[in-house]
Amino acid sequence: MKEKKFQRYDADERKSSLIKSTLNCLKLDGYAGLSVRKITREANVSQGMINHHFGSIDSLVINAYDAISNEFFDQTNALIDSHKGSASEKLIIFFRSYISEDNLDPDLMKAWLVFWSLIRNSQDMASTYEYVNEKIETLLNNLLLNISKEEGLDITDTSLAAQSLIALLDGAWVRTCLSEKNLPPENTMKIFMKWLEAYKLGVFS
Incomplete structure (x- = not known):
């Protein structure tokens, strides 16, 4: 042989x-x-x-999680940075990137389920998750602050709004990945836009 x-x-x-x-x-x-x-x-x-x-294989999995998270963040951030429009338009770019065809791949969800399951049992994975989550939250927080400044909104503490938006994004992404029939991407986008409308109307003031 x-x-x-x-x-x-x-x-x-x-x-x-x-x-x-x-x-x-x-x-x-x-x-x-x-x-x-x-x-x-x-x-x-x-x-x-x-x-x-x-x-170890655990460390390899953490590196894989870090790699796929950073790939999404870097690509999305590049799209936002290159856009010369308003902060609202930049946030909409983030929304579209979040529910892009590549990001809604049902097979990709299998990998995320594994990553999430390891957070409770691995301090290294938990730390990586917190680091990745903080980057996303900071990006969204800055966009929301800029929206407030550009549109004269009375919202100075956007932390709760950013956390709320992350929860909405994650939940909608999971539901859309599980069944685009029950929650098609175009409806998911409508939900995101309704959240933005509510933000501008002062829900988090």
């Missing part, structure tokens, strides 16, 4: 490949994708590479 030959990569390529393979396995198999054998086979590297580069 011929010995399987693994592809040779440099360290950064191997780490990137393992992270990508982890996401692919979780999208395909959910919790069952948390397998060293499956992940390394997908990446075409030896099983020892996970411990070599990440120390």
Whole structure:
């Protein structure tokens, strides 16, 4: 029997490949994708590479969560920064990005369910979650503050509004991923726009 030959990569390529393979396995198999054998086979590297580069499969999963979260944040933030319009328009860009076709991929939800399930049992995952959540909250908080300034709203403390919006975004995303028939993206967008309308009417004043 011929010995399987693994592809040779440099360290950064191997780490990137393992992270990508982890996401692919979780999208395909959910919790069952948390397998060293499956992940390394997908990446075409030896099983020892996970411990070599990440120390454990748990650390690899945390890195995968960090990677996919940062990818969404960086892409969305770039779209917002490049837009020259109002703060309201920039927030709408965020809404659209949140329910884009790629972000509403039902298979992607399998990976997120795994990530969320690890938060209670892993301090490292909990810390990463808090870090990611803080970045999103800060972005939304700044957008809401700018909306208040541009439109002369009497809302100086937007923290509660930003937290409320995150809860709405997450809940609507889950429901839309579970069944676009029951909550199609266009209705999800209407809900987001109604929230923005309520914000401007002073719900959080």
